[in-house]
Amino acid sequence: MLDIKRIRNNPDEAKEKLATRAVKPEEIDAVLELDEKRRELLQQTEQLKGQRNKVSDAISVAKRNKEDATAQITEMREVGAQIKALDVELAEVLDTYTDKMSRLPNFPHDTDPVGPDENYSREDRKVGDIRHFDFEPKAHWEIGEALGILDFKRAAKVSGARFVYYMGMGAKLERAVYNFMLDQHELEGYEEVIPPYMVNSDSMYGTGQFPKFKEDVFQIKDQDLTLIPTAEVPLTNYYRDEVLPAAQLPVYLTALTPSFRSEAGSAGRDTRGLIRMHQFNKVEMVKYVKPETSYDELEKMTHNAENILQQLKLPYHVITLATGDMSFTAAETHDIEVWIPHQETYREISSCSNCEDFQARRAQIRYRDEDGKVNLVHTLNGSGLAVGRTVAAILENYQNEDGSVTIPDVLVPYMRGVKKIEKK
RNA sequence: GGAGAGUUGGCAGAGUGGUAAUGCAACGGACUCGAAAUCCGUCGAACCGCCUUAUAAGCGGCGCGCAGGUUCAAUUCCUGUACUCUCCUCCA
Structure with a gap:
């Protein structure tokens, strides 16, 4: 607001x-x-x-x-x-x-590139070397299905389109990825949280999903409960309607949760693979900070997300979204896009936003400063990272000609020593 | 799912139609070399409107979980509802 x-x-x-x-x-x-x-x-x-x-x-x-x-x-x-x-x-x-x-979006920050869509976004930096393949790189769903670690077919039977079963080493890889992410964020000072996966409408309103984006979510029939589209909702609403002592700021929270999205309006896009699912795991970072520090905190958060990709040695670039491409609540957003070899393009894997006081005003999240005055906090959120898309990026970037997939070094301990996924 | 109890300021806690007690905490002052203790004083946090260039002050509204209703007047009576707790039932 x-x-x-x-x-x-x-x-x-x-x-x-x-x-x-x-x-x-x-x-x-x-x-x-x-x-x-x-x-x-x-x-x-x-x-x-x-x-x-x-x-x-x-x-x-x-x-x-x-x-x-x-x-x-x-x-x-x-x-x-x-x-x-x-x-x-x-x-x-x-x-x-x-x-x-409540339907007016946030004011963009003065430094944001101005433009109606993603073509006007600004590339801030490119990091990591794009691998040259001596063979035609396969799509991650082909790799995953051939290895028997992703099963879209049975997921379609059991649930429908845009769902997946991770099997065996696939499930292990997913778990390795998010455990690695959570451990990294803990080292960076984030408190690990397991929040509710269903929230009430006040919470959805507080973070800005409601009233405008009701059709994007799954709701429980006859109850005021919505499956979270992102952990941002329960993490940012944690301090809803509260006044925090200034000394408590900044607050850093991180959580692994599934995210549920109806993907209404995206029919036909990314119909195959892990890129666009009704349910996907995501490690989220949320910060509550004093207004004067929020842009520094946004840079730090973006680097926290980048760090994961750097350690995984996945090439990516960081872009600052154009005004017309930003999400409703954001004043400034840095998207991190990871290289997907089969598509020969960068795909979004993280989105880090400073919402300034926009969510805080809706959710009445305030702090009492040293003079006893009550002010709105600034809230930030960012993916660190989308887990399914990270797995997709690993499968594609680390694939070998024989169909096996090498495990990134930093994940090997999380895989209990497994260095390569091969066909059984 | 059934039965009961509760929700009042930062915290504790009275109030059962007519200005929301009191205590603790907080803040200001006195005392003190300084502090603690003590004493005196202030204090419903936040919110909204008017006034103001803006802030503060001032004035007013609002304010006793939330939403309605009755009434000249509602924390108080009525209806609905959310949440918390206890017991029963069920359950990983």
Whole structure:
């Protein structure tokens, strides 16, 4: 949620910034108009409530003195009716106002590249050497199925498209990857968490998935529970509606969880393999920080994600997303894309975002600074990393001509010494 | 799934139609070389509106889990609902 005072005091700035995120200026005008109406009604009803409070006191005194208060009571009956009518009107205005406000995306940071889509994103750095193959590299699903470690067919029978069974060494590899990631993040100061995998609507609202992105998630029938689309939701809502002592900041949390996504609207894209699933494992990093440090913290978090790829010796590049390509809550996002040989392209494996106070305002996550003043924290989240896509990248980048896959050195201890996955 | 109890400030905890007790903590001051103890004083944190260039102050609203209702007036009465706890039942 944006700060209405900032929009009110500087509507042109708001229109300009949000125009880069496909928000029409009329939408800002509509919000401002509703805000105006809201405050107008608020003043009217508050004035009447003040009057009612005063006269109610007088009635109370009169009753105590056994005097007649019929006149005032009659008068207040009328005032009460007016208040009720105004409050109904106010509630209606407030409803549309809040709904419109909660659908406006975050302001982009001034340094973000401006543009409507991914073609305008900025490549910040390229890291690692792309391997030259003496043979035609296979797609990871071919490799995985041939080795008997990925079973999409039976997953389709049991669950449907976009699900997978990891079998044997495949399951072991997945587990090695996320255990390695969690251990790394622990060394970097993150506290490991196992959160709930289902959350209520207040939480989904707090991190910005609701109300706008309801169709992207799986919900439990007849209950206010949603399967988390990312661990960002339970991790960031952990301190929802709380005021943290300044000394507690920054807070670093990390968690391995499955992520559940309906992938509505992505029919036909990445239909094969591990890239786009309804359920996938992801190690997530979340930070709660003081506003003045949040961009430094974003750089650190991005490096924490990069470190995993560097240790796995997987080539990648880091891009800063264009304003039009960023997710709803982000002010700045660094995507890390890993090299996928079969597709001869980089694919997203991590997304690290600074949401500034956008989520904190929705979720009311604040801290008490040294002067005793209460401020909104800044929240950050980033994948460190998407586990399934990491496995896909390992299978493809580490494949051998005979169909076997070499295990990256840092994972060998996590594989209990196994250095290569070969056909049984 | 069944029965019962509860939800009030940072914490503890009264209040059962008419200004939300009290204690602890916190903050300011006195005492002190300094601190502790003691004494005096302040204090419903946050939120919203008005005022203000802005902040503070000031004024007002709001505020007793949440949402409705009754009433001149609701922490208090009524309805619904969420959550917590206890017992029973079930269960990894």
